[in-house]
Amino acid sequence: RRSDVSTRATRRLSLRGAKGPRGRPLGLSAAAVVDSAPRPLQPYLRLMRLDKPIGEDLASVSAACTWSIGLAADPGCFPGLVHAVPLWHRACPDAGAQGCTINDMWDRDTIKTNRPIAAGNISTFQSFVFLGGQLTLALGVLLCLNYYSIALGAASLLLVVTYPLMKRITYWPQLALGLTFNWGALLGWSAVRGSCDPAVCLPLYFSGVMWTLIYDTIYAHQDKRDDALIGLKSTRFAWLALQAPHAGLGLVGRAGQTAPYYAALLAVGAHLARQTGVSLLLRAV
Template sequence: MLGSRAAGFARGLRSVALASLPGWRGRSFALARETGAPHGGNLQPSACPGPRGRQLSLSAAAVVNSAPRPLQPYLRLMRLDKPIGTWLLYLPCTWSIGLAAEPGCFPDWYMLSLFGTGAILMRGAGCTINDMWDQDYDKKVTRTANRPIAAGDISTFQSFVFLGGQLTLALGVLLCLNYYSIALGAGSLLLVITYPLMKRITYWPQLALGLTFNWGALLGWSAIKGSCDPSVCLPLYFSGVMWTLIYDTIYAHQDKRDDVLIGLKSTALRFGENTKLWLSGFSVAMLGALSLVGVNSGQTAPYYAALGAVGAHLTHQIYTLDIHRPEDCWNKFISNRTLGLIVFLGIVLGNLWKEKKTDKTKKGIENKIEN
């Protein structure tokens, strides 16, 4: 009896070993049945991932979650786990820097990186100010109840000290620019501080956000050129404000029920079922202003092709929007990063196209002179 069991056990081990060899995978289950193995499923690798099975995630949320625990509330206060806001603040800066580049040249990479750093810091400062103002409201809204100040992870005093640190670093970035840009950048601070209060007194807080978030459309150009060109900077700024009214109205529809209960205002509540009509109007205004920017800055075919793509993106975004589904509103909101990148790409390619046209013109002039 013992000998037969030992022989059966040996055959079972042999079947497991052979099953791991090339060509034996298809025969492993039949062989297991022949040898009396309990079940073919036991021959499969364990489904439980070991240390080697862990997947490394580079998402912003994963990076924040992997940070030292005492730092995590501060990183969440800056919204580093949700970088879409930083993108929406940064992209108008890139548009302006790209437009200010010399014909045939790429945008200034140093300025792009400098403004990127500033966008992270100023968005963090803005969120800190917003959460300090709104901590009592945030506790009453499901989506915002877990924000660090509202949840009690950070005290008001700690957030105030943290705000001072962010603004100090942001000032260091600003001081890297020319004097005109330093004064212009400092002028945005009042908007940053007062924007969170607008939702208490007007149904147009998204307009206040647009005036704040698109200040980089003015600042980027002045950082390169030394001052603003109103014929380019003002329509660019206006287009950014219209863009903000589009995406932040969509965003506000996520919280409209809670906003009604706690007495806050938004364009989502102001527009109601007419939201798509209003968003369509803002889209036309945005595209019209960007077209004027192109004319006044001598843009070329790639730029206008990008505007066509932007128009298609806005059309799809608005047409398919379901204002009564918060998850759809969120998806439409974050899709605006792609829209902003399309504009930037169009500006860069349009500017590079100028070099080709200039070279052809120079060659034509040289040929005429030779003839």
């Protein structure tokens, strides 16, 4: 499901103060950029959702990894460049696009939309070849890390492949999405320290999973009518997860962090409050 979230609106990047030849404000949309690409490439760019908003997706994927790298670094020091590799691995467009490709491959006979595979613009064989290229790129990034992190990163592939199936067999696909999206909480720490510290990584991972469960449950509420029509399952029990991120992050905070950490934690809490403060009756765009 979360791989479909980025298909719900078109991102607008306003160029403030810029004027066109007729005095109209200039603007740039992701869809316009994709439309201007060579025609043979356009279906693949749309398959990667590059014509849709991806900023929130990348922020969601990279948040737990960013926290983990920061916690693992020596006090008062920035992590080395090589330690930022897992962050890039989790946040680059290719990381999210792998899930989009796999999701559309599973859904090609179920959801008949303008998605490239379902519409016949990309064949099943071509989608397999394209996915192979995406995974090869991800592997190349992963090989920059230590052996423990390589194995840990490779293990996440099982979650990436099976997540799209969860909406067919369980009412908790958002939980599977959270487990997938927040794998960076484990990978970031291991990239810096060489292995995971369960006392830190597990509470952080749990917090990220609950965060994902909250915001994707909101999306599930907005799409519940459509999901019912096509027989897809989703959890709408947002109340079960509302306090979990705060509790999990609080456990991590007991590690004796400094004031900047708690200031950031307060900002995260405010962001979570804003995410949950929406009308669940509004349909997604």
